Amino acid sequence: MRPSPSVLIVDDEAAIVMALEITLEASGFSVCGTASSRDEAVTSAVQCRPDFIVMDIRLSGASDGIEAAKEIRDRIGLTRIIFVTGYSEGEVKRRAMEQNPIAYVVKPFQIAELIRILNANRN
């Protein structure tokens, strides 16, 4: 039996993290960690080496999710990243797309939609 794909959830909203964690676990994914800041995200990613990172862009602290994604890529290599954000366009989206995410999902979204994206990108 193939192991469940691991997912790191990075968002500063606890309710969103909780809803994602429960729903993803119920849908066959393994949530290997959660984080609300860049530093936490990098530390968790280095520790659990996730298959996917669901990354909010606006995080607590001075740095954002795009910088976190870049550092994680630099530290552990290619990781499949899905940005989830309220920013639908502009400079933020341009910077985010430079990190070659597998998706850029604009809030509010249905978790089922996120699960479809994750499933579509499973090996």
Place this chain on the structure above:
Amino acid sequence: MGYADRQAPDHESIVLLIDDSGDRTRLTEILGDAYTIMSGPPREVLAQQFDVCIVDIPNLDRYEHLLGGRKTQGEPVFLPVLAMLASDEAPLLSGRMGRSVDEVIMTPLMELTVHARVSSLIRIRRLSLEAERLSRATGERTRTHLRLAVDAANVGLWDWNLRTGEVFFSRQWKEQIGYEDTEIPDEYGEWESRLHPDDAAWVVQKVYDFARYPRRPIQFEYRLRHKDGSYRWILARATLVLDKDGKAVRMLGVHLDITRRKRSEEVIAQERNLANAIIDSMPGVFYVFSLNQRFMRWNRNFQAVTGYSDEEMERVSVLELFRGSDRELIARRVAQAVETGQADAEATLMTKDGRGIAYYFTGRRIELEGRICIIGMGLDITKRKLAEEGLKSSLRDKEILLQELYHRTKNNMQVISALLELQAALSGSEEARRLVADSQSRIRAMALAHEKLYQSRDLSRVNMREYLIELTQLVAAGRGVPADEIGAVFDIGEISLLIDLAIPCGLIVNELLSDYLQSAVSLGKGTRIDIGLRREGIHDLMLTVGHECGDTAESTSPTAGLVSRIVRHQLHGSMRAETNGRFQWHIGFRDDLYSERVRQ
């Protein structure tokens, strides 16, 4: 035929005969036909007019002084004297030829010789007379022309004999200061007493210095008092007559009344002073520069701003006052002003001490002193620039604030959606999951309207075409229908609605499509929908949502109740359903229910 017969008679010429010998008769016979012969007592006839005198030696001895007097009196006209003598009398002419005697004729008289001598002498006299006449005529004409010229030019003449002190003032000299020729005596004091008090000292000194140290003619302008008490401006030019030792003996000169010219100059000077006062009182910098980039005129403020002195302003070039891209900009705008007549520019003016000041410059092409120049002024726009920067900064802040507001709104909607989804997941109920999905779809419909509003940049209206197409795709995706399998046909005009109307429209479409898609997906059927929004009057709009007929009675479903409520309560519109092979909702409403929230 005698000699006289061979030449034309000349009775206008008078031949005077002073001869007591018998030759007088002979001469009369020879010359009488050709000339008028005059004879008589010598003292009387020598006082008459004659053209040639024939005299024998004894009479020459006797009346030589009278003849000499007549010759001298008529000078420079030639009055010929012909001496008649015997060959042995020739020594008696010694010392007389060329003085009292001009020609000789020998006795015995020969007709041909007499005629030849007399004719030659008369021709010489005529030439002499003609030369004198011409000379007199020319001199008179020249003097006349000179007098006319002097009168016409109103040139006053004066002449001062430095030895005797005698002075002459011409009629025009006196008329220039309002006097008749006889009203002012020709005295030096008449001139000096009329000098303007401000001019008297230096003018007198100048004239005396000139007389004492002769040099080339001098010229100066001063004022003389007129008869009416006013002062007239005079241009005086003086020259000296020197004796053989180089000492001045006379001073001659001319006077020209230049009062009118002076008045014009004063008016021009006043105009210039006024212009300078205006230019110097300008709040900005004023300049005129030539195409070689040199300043020709500038105001005091220009110097105060840049810190350059007059001499430095004359040397500094226009482009030296700018740096970098501003220098290139100014060069381009100057070329534009030359070509099109005018141009303007905003650039940083560099001062002498290296400070930069933001200025707005204007430039117009003019012709000055025969050259193409640029005239213009510059205004300090530092405050305006600061205000603009402040405004831009404020706008940036508002932009960021607005972006954050939208981000927060959508994040909060995501939290609500996630909480609902969490609740449904925890309940384990399929019905709960379906209800949550409906709510999430409504939340997304509202969030999308806000997103479109933010993207519209006018922060007031939503482009309904973009909104309804994306909403359809979102609703379909929420029901598991991929975008390329929706089978949607859109008939939506270029209509932008206020957010107050866009959200109800979005909710209506969400509700009607969700119901249909849910049913179609559960039955495993393909979908075909059509969505339209058309303007049917200035403010009347018609929204249509259609799809294939389903198995349930759409018009009585719970969703239809919610839609009906939105139409009546929020849109104050009407709705009806049509079934004609397909099921189609028609929702009519007006777009003037709300006023703009944000003024453009």
